[in-house]
Amino acid sequence: MKKFVFATNNAHKLQEVEAIVGEKIEILSLKDIGCQADIPETADTLEGNALQKARFIYETYHRDCFADDTGLEVEALNGAPGVYSARYAGDAHNSEANMRKLLQDLEGIENRKARFRTVFALILNGKEHLFEGIVNGQIIKTRRGTAGFGYDPIFVPDGYTQTFAEMGDALKNKISHRAVGAQKLCKFLNTL
Numbered sequence: 632m633k634k635f636v637f638a639t640n641n642a643h644k645l646q647e648v649e650a651i652v653g654e655k656i657e658i659l660s661l662k663d664i665g666c667q668a669d670i671p672e673t674a675d676t677l678e679g680n681a682l683q684k685a686r687f688i689y690e691t692y693h694r695d696c697f698a699d700d701t702g703l704e705v706e707a708l709n710g711a712p713g714v715y716s717a718r719y720a721g722d723a724h725n726s727e728a729n730m731r732k733l734l735q736d737l738e739g740i741e742n743r744k745a746r747f748r749t750v751f752a753l754i755l756n757g758k759e760h761l762f763e764g765i766v767n768g769q770i771i772k773t774r775r776g777t778a779g780f781g782y783d784p785i786f787v788p789d790g791y792t793q794t795f796a797e798m799g800d801a802l803k804n805k806i807s808h809r810a811v812g813a814q815k816l817c818k819f820l821n822t823l
Contacts, residue, residue, distance in 0.1 A: 632657050633820060635753075636664055638684040638698035643780040648699075650804050651813040656820060664692055677702050677714055678761060681752035689754040697753040697816065701808065703782050705770060706744040708736060716782070726781050730774065734785065743769045745786065747808035751816050760819065764812025779803065 634657045639645055649658055661667075670687045672680045677700040684698035702713040712719035712733065720728035737743065744767070751762040767789045774784035776796025783795035788806060795803050804810050 633823075634659055634695070636661070636666075636688050636692065636694045636696035638670060638688045638696055640670070644699070644809070647800070647804060647807075647809055648813055650800060651810050652817055655817050659694075661688075664688075664694065666692065670698075672700065675714060677748060677750040678752070680714065681750045681761070682759065685752040685754045685759070689757070695753075695755050697751055699749050699751045699809065699812065701747060701749040701781075703733075703786070704746050704748055705733070705737070707740045707742040711736075730782060730785055733770065733782070734772065737770060743771070745770045747782075747786065749808040749812040751812045753816055753819070755820075755823075760816075762812050762815040762819065764808040764810065764815065766806060766808045766811065 636659045637645060637648060638661065640661060645658070645660055652658065666688070668687070670684045672683060674680045674683050680700035681698045684700070685696050688694060688696040688698070700714070702716045704710045704713050712729070716729070717724050720732040746765055746767045749764045753760040753762065769787050771785050771787055771794065775794045776784050778799055779796040785794065787794050791798065795807065
């Protein structure tokens with residue numbers, strides 16, 4: 632079984648990706664390799680941040696690895712919060728504050744179209760590969776559901792009536808932006 636380090640400190644993301652890839656690949660956490668560094672995310676694109684994190688692990692630990700960056704892109708806000716989704720309301724990475732700010736910014740706006748976009752950067756034998764996952768949907772006006780994390784309670788994917796926070800992990804992990812990106816990554820690894 633192939634082993635890869637997933638360059639994230641986000642326990643929710645780690646669990647979600649492990650559930651998505653199942654037994655196709657073995658995922659090592661940063662803790663598993665003894666990495667306690669605060670890996671920089673200073674790029675102004677999702678692709679840039681994902682590559683920055685993966686390069687840090689590859690250059691420091693010389694391990695095949697992947698990293699992701701995810702953004703919520705709201706049409707009426709010209710793609711914001713985008714790459715700044717986790718710190719939209721400030722550097723604290725506070726999901727409640729981020730949702731509150733987004734709902735305030737959309738007050739009185741009819742166009743609620745949004746999409747989650749994830750970019751995975753894989754470094755395998757020193758070569759870089761990018762995989763993108765997108766799910767389109769709507770931002771609703773009030774929170775619904777308690778599962779998931781981030782903006783999940785206010786995002787309803789197209790074709791569904793439940794928010795990501797209401798639908799539970801089994802369904803979300805089949806249709807989410809992260810699922811689409813991770814499936815593309817797995818499909819690529821299966822061709823090796």
